[in-house]
Amino acid sequence: MLLLHYYLPQKLIKDNQKMCGIVGYLGKQNAAGILLEGLKRLEYRGYDSSGLAVFEDGNLIVTRRVGRVKELVAAVKKAPSQSSLGICHTRWATHGVVTEQNAHPQLSSDGKITLVHNGVIENYNTIQKFLISKGYTFSSETDTEVLCNLIAYHYAKEKEPKEGSRFAQSVRKAILHVEGTYGLAVLCADCPNEMVGARHGSPLILGVGREEILLASDVAALVSRTPEVVYLNDGEVVQIVGTDFTISTLDSEDIKPIINTVDWDISEGELGDFDHFMLKEIFEQPEALENAMRGRFSLDQSTAKFGGLNLTPQDLRQVDRILLCACGTAWHACLTIEFLIEKYARIPVEVEYASEFRYRNAPLDKNTLVMVVSQSGETIDTLAALQESKRKGYTTLAITNTVGSTIARESDGGIYQHAGPEIGVASTKAFTSQLMIGAMLALFLGRLRDMSFNDGSELVTGLKKIPDLVREITQHCAQIKSIAKKYTKKQDFLFLGRLSMFPIALEGALKLKEISYIHAEGYPAAEMKHGPIALVSEECPSVFFATEPDTLAKVVSNMQEVKARKGQIIVVRSANCPLPEGLADDEVIIPECHQAATPILASIPVQLLSYYIAVERGCDVDKPRNLAKSVTVE
Ligand code: M6R
Numbered sequence: 287m288l289l290l291h292y293y294l295p296q297k298l299i300k301d302n303q304k305m306c307g308i309v310g311y312l313g314k315q316n317a318a319g320i321l322l323e324g325l326k327r328l329e330y331r332g333y334d335s336s337g338l339a340v341f342e343d344g345n346l347i348v349t350r351r352v353g354r355v356k357e358l359v360a361a362v363k364k365a366p367s368q369s370s371l372g373i374c375h376t377r378w379a380t381h382g383v384v385t386e387q388n389a390h391p392q393l394s395s396d397g398k399i400t401l402v403h404n405g406v407i408e409n410y411n412t413i414q415k416f417l418i419s420k421g422y423t424f425s426s427e428t429d430t431e432v433l434c435n436l437i438a439y440h441y442a443k444e445k446e447p448k449e450g451s452r453f454a455q456s457v458r459k460a461i462l463h464v465e466g467t468y469g470l471a472v473l474c475a476d477c478p479n480e481m482v483g484a485r486h487g488s489p490l491i492l493g494v495g496r497e498e499i500l501l502a503s504d505v506a507a508l509v510s511r512t513p514e515v516v517y518l519n520d521g522e523v524v525q526i527v528g529t530d531f532t533i534s535t536l537d538s539e540d541i542k543p544i545i546n547t548v549d550w551d552i553s554e555g556e557l558g559d560f561d562h563f564m565l566k567e568i569f570e571q572p573e574a575l576e577n578a579m580r581g582r583f584s585l586d587q588s589t590a591k592f593g594g595l596n597l598t599p600q601d602l603r604q605v606d607r608i609l610l611c612a613c614g615t616a617w618h619a620c621l622t623i624e625f626l627i628e629k630y631a632r633i634p635v636e637v638e639y640a641s642e643f644r645y646r647n648a649p650l651d652k653n654t655l656v657m658v659v660s661q662s663g664e665t666i667d668t669l670a671a672l673q674e675s676k677r678k679g680y681t682t683l684a685i686t687n688t689v690g691s692t693i694a695r696e697s698d699g700g701i702y703q704h705a706g707p708e709i710g711v712a713s714t715k716a717f718t719s720q721l722m723i724g725a726m727l728a729l730f731l732g733r734l735r736d737m738s739f740n741d742g743s744e745l746v747t748g749l750k751k752i753p754d755l756v757r758e759i760t761q762h763c764a765q766i767k768s769i770a771k772k773y774t775k776k777q778d779f780l781f782l783g784r785l786s787m788f789p790i791a792l793e794g795a796l797k798l799k800e801i802s803y804i805h806a807e808g809y810p811a812a813e814m815k816h817g818p819i820a821l822v823s824e825e826c827p828s829v830f831f832a833t834e835p836d837t838l839a840k841v842v843s844n845m846q847e848v849k850a851r852k853g854q855i856i857v858v859r860s861a862n863c864p865l866p867e868g869l870a871d872d873e874v875i876i877p878e879c880h881q882a883a884t885p886i887l888a889s890i891p892v893q894l895l896s897y898y899i900a901v902e903r904g905c906d907v908d909k910p911r912n913l914a915k916s917v918t919v920e
Contacts, residue, residue, distance in 0.1 A: 399441060566710075592701050705719040
């Protein structure tokens with residue numbers, strides 16, 4: 287019997303896979319081409335190494351390469367396969383060297399099982415010791431190889447069952463002993479017509495095509511083959527035999543699949559005439575903002591309306607506090623949404639990092655509404671914050687861009703962004719779309735409370751103008767590009783803004799550091815005097831936001847403090863916020879708009895500034911070092 291001592295302290299895992307992309311195929315076509323095509327669409331999830339396994343003449347043939355998917359494509363081209371069954375993987379690791387041995391698919395030491403894995407096996411150390419005692423050997427530093435050998439161990443022990451498959455049963459038995467997270471696609475050398483998948487904590491989606499079934503960690507990898515998908519839930523195992531599949535629990539209870547049709551235009555995932563997805567997505571913002579608003583205003587009521595909240599107006603009137611949770615850029619969006627809801631709906635709002643909230647045990651009361659914000663809908667910290675809130679009995683809502691994502695499915699209700707797929711690792715259109723939804727939510731909640739019809743109507747009119755104003759700003763990209771060229775060699779930047787511009791300062795600093803590796807910090811403009819001013823010099827430019835006439839004088843005096851210390855100033859200012867002659871070295875003027883939407887307009891120039899600086903520095907804008915799009919493990 288396999289005894290696993292879960293109470294033993296776990297060593298730090300050597301190969302902590304942070305976020306990876308997996309694809310599996312079983313059908314009538316050549317698997318390798320389809321798999322590699324799908325993998326290219328998932329490369330944004332990880333790009334350190336990749337690999338492919340196919341079933342050839344009774345053997346599992348594994349090819350792995352360090353580097354981008356194109357390295358794998360070249361290797362597979364040299365040794366083409368005829369197999370119509372296969373799995374593949376693109377990996378991003380946080381610990382341990384990136385080597386071919388550590389890439390996926392991993393193969394069991396008896397050659398019977400191969401698998402691709404997204405997630406972390408936390409108790410790998412205990413399992414590995416047990417397997418070594420049984421004669422299994424290891425050639426990588428990965429927790430995944432441990433799981434692979436554990437399945438092989440159970441497969442070797444398992445008798446052919448009267449019903450069902452020995453292979454699927456051995457996957458079930460192995461994962462019953464696993465602590466951690468996984469999205470898996472597994473092949474067995476004895477089963478040329480079978481693939482098994484399982485999920486716990488990492489996304490896994492089944493694509494149901496014509497005479498073919500696919501598995502993937504993201505619909506992006508499936509949609510060119512089929513729009514019909516089944517989102518697997520935690521604790522579910524899918525067994526695919528030929529072109530049939532069955533979904534069951536770990537205890538082999540059958541589950542009736544729910545087939546969803548995804549509405550995804552495949553060309554949205556293509557670069558088109560743009561050099562990078564980030565630039566394409568910056569230019570897609572007018573449409574993304576239009577989509578966020580489409581059909582969501584009620585003009586005769588001067589309010590917004592959302593179909594999926596699953597809460598009555600009465601429920602919402604009882605909410606006396608809102609807690610917003612997210613990570614990264616989505617957390618910056620939450621800071622803006624806090625500002626908007628407090629200003630327009632007068633409901634107290636707090637913003638928490640999702641990763642902190644889940645461990646903090648913050649006291650909430652029963653009228654607190656918890657909202658999570660996540661582009662991908664799969665960020666593990668945000669998901670865990672959502673689950674913790676639900677466990678404590680709070681009503682939860684999600685703002686997410688990804689239909690059918692885990693966060694969308696697990697929240698009590700929510701709002702889809704409809705911004706279209708965001709491929710660039712640096713979030714742009716998803717961010718401004720979250721700001722738009724935040725403004726609409728503030729309107730909606732405000733109109734359920736004290737906001738007047740006229741104020742509501744003014745806000746609706748103001749928001750509707752935003753897509754065109756964003757278009758206008760993007761038309762000035764050449765000017766922003768020439769500003770960017772002047773600052774390409776700087777190593778430090780400050781981003782400074784007051785009130786609703788503070789989150790935009792944070793976001794501007796994040797964008798710049800993510801893609802150009804320049805150190806940048808965002809601060810409330812007046813806070814600068816309490817420390818960051820020490821950084822100011824000829825070598826550290828400051829990006830100021832001057833968008834509100836009410837606070838303009840204060841921002842101007844902060845700019846003068848920087849100027850007095852020889853700091854260069856780039857300013858993003860509204861047309862109605864004139865500056866003293868010569869104060870700014872460079873300026874980008876954004877059009878006047880409703881105050882609630884200024885954060886959206888002010889974001890565009892800093893996105894473009896970061897983009898052009900990164901391009902000038904020769905950085906890989908869409909796949910910045912050390913980052914991946916979707917962070918699906920802690
Ligand atoms: O998918 P999510 O919105 O939950 O992702 C959260 C962060 O990981 C994400 O915003 C990250 O900070 C981006 N790289 C920002 O550009």
